[in-house]
Amino acid sequence: MAEDDMRRYAASMLQGLRDVHEEGCxxxxxxxxxxxxxxxxxxxxxDFGLAKRAGAQGSRSGHAGFLRGTLLYMAPExxxxxxxxxxxxxxxxxxxxxxxxTGMPTWRYGGRATTSTTAPLLLHIDSDE
Structure with a gap:
């Protein structure tokens, strides 16, 4: 993506997040x-299906034990x-x-998230490195 386009889209996403966060979500x-x-x-x-109030504690897993949220975009905290x-x-x-x-995800785990691929990626995202 061209840098100017990327900058405009990122600014628009930031504005949207600011609005969401100002609502306490x-x-x-x-x-x-x-x-x-x-x-x-x-x-x-x-898609605000997983949205929560800021500061809410919650389970990492949603229904049937599946990871809540999307692994490649989860924050370490x-x-x-x-x-x-x-x-x-x-x-x-x-x-x-x-x-x-870059045209590529920041994190890679080799395909679909499974028990064997999810744990190492979560540990890597959560590491202090």
């Missing part, structure tokens, strides 16, 4: 699939403590911007 599943292109340089954040904070969305946005710049 955290999206909790910000990823490229949940960002709609609404026009040149203009986005809309979609969520992986470690299951905390939903606005900074968690900022981490996810950073992953999206990185993906816009």
């Amino acid at each position: 955290v999206h909790c599943d910000l990823k490229p699939q949940n960002v709609l292109i609404a026009g040149p340089g203009w986005t809309k954040i979609a 969520f992986v470690e403590k299951s905390e939903y904070e606005p900074l968690s969305d900022a981490w996810s946005l950073g992953c999206i911007v990185s993906e816009m710049a």
Whole structure:
């Protein structure tokens, strides 16, 4: 993606997140699939199905023990403590911007998330390195 386009889309996503956070909420599943292109340089954040009040504690897993949220965009504090904070969305946005710049996800786990691939990736995201 061209740098100027990336800058405009990132600014639009930041504005959307600011609006969400000013309402006291955290999206909790910000990823490229949940960002709609609404026009040149203009986005809309979609799919608030996992949104929570800021500061809410919650289980990492949703129904039937599946991971709550999207692994490749989860912030370390969520992986470690299951905390939903606005900074968690900022981490996810950073992953999206990185993906816009490189055309590749920030984190790679070799395909579909399974028990054998999820644990090492979560440990890596949560590490201090």
